[in-house]
Amino acid sequence: MAKQHAEPQTPPHSRAEVVSVSEANPKVRTIRVARPAREESSFLPATLKGLAITVKHFFKNVTTKADIETISYPEEKPPYPARHRGLHRLMKREDDTVRCVACMCCPTVCPADCITIIPAETDDDGVEKYPAVFEIDELRCVVCGLCVEACPCDAIRMDSGLHAPAVEERQDGIITKDEMLALGGRSIAVQGGISEEWRQDQPQNPRDEFPHDREGAPYGRPAKTWRNQS
Ligand code: SF4
Ligand code: SF4
DSSP states (O other): OOOOOOOOOOOTTOSEEEEEEOSSOTTOEEEEEOOOOHHHHOSHHHHHHHHHHHHHHHHHHHHTOTTOOOOOTTTSOOOOOTTOOOSOEEOBOTTSOBOOOOOOHHHHHOTTOOEEEEEEEOSOTTOOEEEEEEEEETTTOOOOOHHHHHOSSSOEEOOOOOOOOOOSSGGGGEEOHHHHHHHOOBOOSOGGGSOHHHHHTSOSSHHHHOOBOTTSOBTTSOOOOSSOOO
């Protein structure tokens, strides 16, 4: 059976037009390709059209700023959420001395290990120590607030609402005691949570008033501790 060749057809929507087909081999064809019109072959109209759209959005954004999603930071700052804490501040007593007693609770609990305190002794009989050095590396701080929670004296707070400033040198991200005291105010919290009046109202020796413990045994027996559970 003789092999039949299909007559080559000009594909639809093609710019190529079949002019002639070889009799020896129908696959060999002569085609004519339509050249694009002048306005189609030039990129100038499309380029000008794109530039016009760009210029239109430029003037719209400069004059109305309707579609601008960004802000000119740091001249403009976005509103912070109500729960934003901000830079640490150190609180003062009534005589403007620092309330911190250098108990080391906050550097102990700090997960970022960014609090440095060097304690020193005081001349005040009622206060044993104060922080000679109190620094926080705000670039390492993870703003967890655990230092505030751990403080027994209301000596440190994170309610300034101030963002840590941008710095050029790494060490400039450390906030010092004087800087935190400048942000701080006087705290009306009673130091330690109880007052001297409360202490004066108590019996000198609680065992005189309560000679037996809750189980009815006289005080004075060895106390149960986590080391002595039996
Ligand atoms: S907020 Fe958290 S990470 Fe920052 S100094 Fe306090 S305890 Fe450390
Ligand atoms: S927990 Fe409070 S009192 Fe203790 S070292 Fe820290 S800031 Fe000072």
